[in-house]
Amino acid sequence: MSERALILYFSGTGNTWLMADEIAKEFARRGVQSDLAALEQVPRNLDTAPYSIVGIGFPVYAWCFPSNMRRFLKRIPTAQGKRAFVFSTMQKSSWGSEALTARYLERKGYRVVSARAFLVVNNETIYYGPADPCDPWTSKMIENMKAQAPFFVSEILSGKGEIERNNALQVLASQLTGVGFDLLDGYLASRNFRILENCTRCGLCERICPEANIYESLTTPRFRNRCLMCERCVNFCPEKAIVHPLRRIPYTDIRYQAAGYRPPRLRRPTKKALEPNVDVVPELVTENE
Numbered sequence: 001m002s003e004r005a006l007i008l009y010f011s012g013t014g015n016t017w018l019m020a021d022e023i024a025k026e027f028a029r030r031g032v033q034s035d036l037a038a039l040e041q042v043p044r045n046l047d048t049a050p051y052s053i054v055g056i057g058f059p060v061y062a063w064c065f066p067s068n069m070r071r072f073l074k075r076i077p078t079a080q081g082k083r084a085f086v087f088s089t090m091q092k093s094s095w096g097s098e099a100l101t102a103r104y105l106e107r108k109g110y111r112v113v114s115a116r117a118f119l120v121v122n123n124e125t126i127y128y129g130p131a132d133p134c135d136p137w138t139s140k141m142i143e144n145m146k147a148q149a150p151f152f153v154s155e156i157l158s159g160k161g162e163i164e165r166n167n168a169l170q171v172l173a174s175q176l177t178g179v180g181f182d183l184l185d186g187y188l189a190s191r192n193f194r195i196l197e198n199c200t201r202c203g204l205c206e207r208i209c210p211e212a213n214i215y216e217s218l219t220t221p222r223f224r225n226r227c228l229m230c231e232r233c234v235n236f237c238p239e240k241a242i243v244h245p246l247r248r249i250p251y252t253d254i255r256y257q258a259a260g261y262r263p264p265r266l267r268r269p270t271k272k273a274l275e276p277n278v279d280v281v282p283e284l285v286t287e288n289e
C-alpha cells in the first residue's frame, strides 16, 4: 500500500499551520500524499483508516499542548501500530509536551516514530508581547523552522526518529503545567478580556474563535469561560480592540499573524443575547468566503 499521511494540527495564529503545510509539501516532494486538517474542523467521527501515517501538531501553551488538543487526544480513533509523529511550535521551551503527546498516542495504539519541537516566534500578547510580523528577524525564524521539515520527514519515513525530552520528569512537568493552565485560562483569559470602544462589531472574532467562546459580536463581543487562550481573536481583530488587563503591551501595539495564515471561518456571528442559554454552543458552519 502506498503511504498516505493525515496531518492534524491546531494553530491559533499560523505558526503551526506553516509548519504543517511545510511538512505536507515535503511529503509531496517524496511522493507521499497528505491531507491537512485543522483541529477545530475535524469531525467527531474522524476516520484515520485510509492513512498509513498520522501527524499531530500544536502550539505550546504553558509548556504543554492546548486544551482542545488534550480533548482530541483522548478521543482520537485507536490504531494498531499505525505510524505517527508529533510536532510543536514554540517561542522558547516546551518541556516534555511532545513526549507527553506521544504517550497519549501510544496508549491509543500508535507507533510514534518522531516527536519534535520547533522553535519559532512568540504570538502571545499578555505576558511577554508578540513578535512583530514585519520584523526581518520573524521571517528568519520562520524560514529556520520550515528548513527543518526535510530532516523531520526523513525521520518519519525511515521510522527512525527521536522523541525529544522523553523522560518522566519532563513529561510530568508538562502535564502539570498543562492541566494547571487549562484550569486557569478560563478565568485569566475569557472572563477578563476587554473590548475597547473602537470595536466596529464586525463579528470576525466570533467567526474565528475555535471554541465558540465569543458571542453577540454584532452587538458587543462577550466571552464564555471555555477559552483556550490561543489569542487568535486578540491577534486577528482588525481594530486591535480586544485586550487583557494583565497585558504588558499598550492598546495599539503589535499583534501577531503568521504570513499567509487565514483562520477558518467557523460560525456566523450573533446579535441577540443568548442568555439564559449562554452555554449553548451555536451551530458550527463553515463559510468559505
Ligand SMILES: Cc1cc2nc3c(=O)[nH]c(=O)nc-3n(C[C@H](O)[C@H](O)[C@H](O)COP(=O)(O)O)c2cc1C
Pocket: 010, 011, 012, 013, 014, 015, 016, 017, 058, 059, 060, 061, 062, 063, 064, 089, 090, 091, 092, 093, 094, 120, 121, 122, 123, 124, 125, 229, 230, 231, 258
Ligand atoms: C497562552 C500562550 C502560552 C504560551 N506558552 C509558551 C510556552 O510555554 N513555551 C513557549 O516556548 N512558547 C509559548 N507560547 C508561544 C507559542 O507556543 C508560539 O508562538 C507558537 O508558535 C504559536 O503557534 P500558532 O501561531 O500556531 O498559534 C505561548 C503562546 C500563548 C498564546
Ligand code: SF4
Pocket: 195, 198, 199, 200, 201, 202, 203, 204, 205, 206, 217, 218, 221, 236, 237, 238, 239, 240, 241, 242
Ligand atoms: S473582531 Fe474586533 S472589531 Fe470585530 S467584533 Fe471582534 S472585537 Fe469588535
Ligand code: SF4
Pocket: 189, 190, 208, 209, 210, 211, 212, 213, 214, 223, 226, 227, 228, 229, 230, 231, 232, 233, 234
Ligand atoms: S476567545 Fe479568543 S483566545 Fe479564547 S479561544 Fe476564542 S479566539 Fe482563542
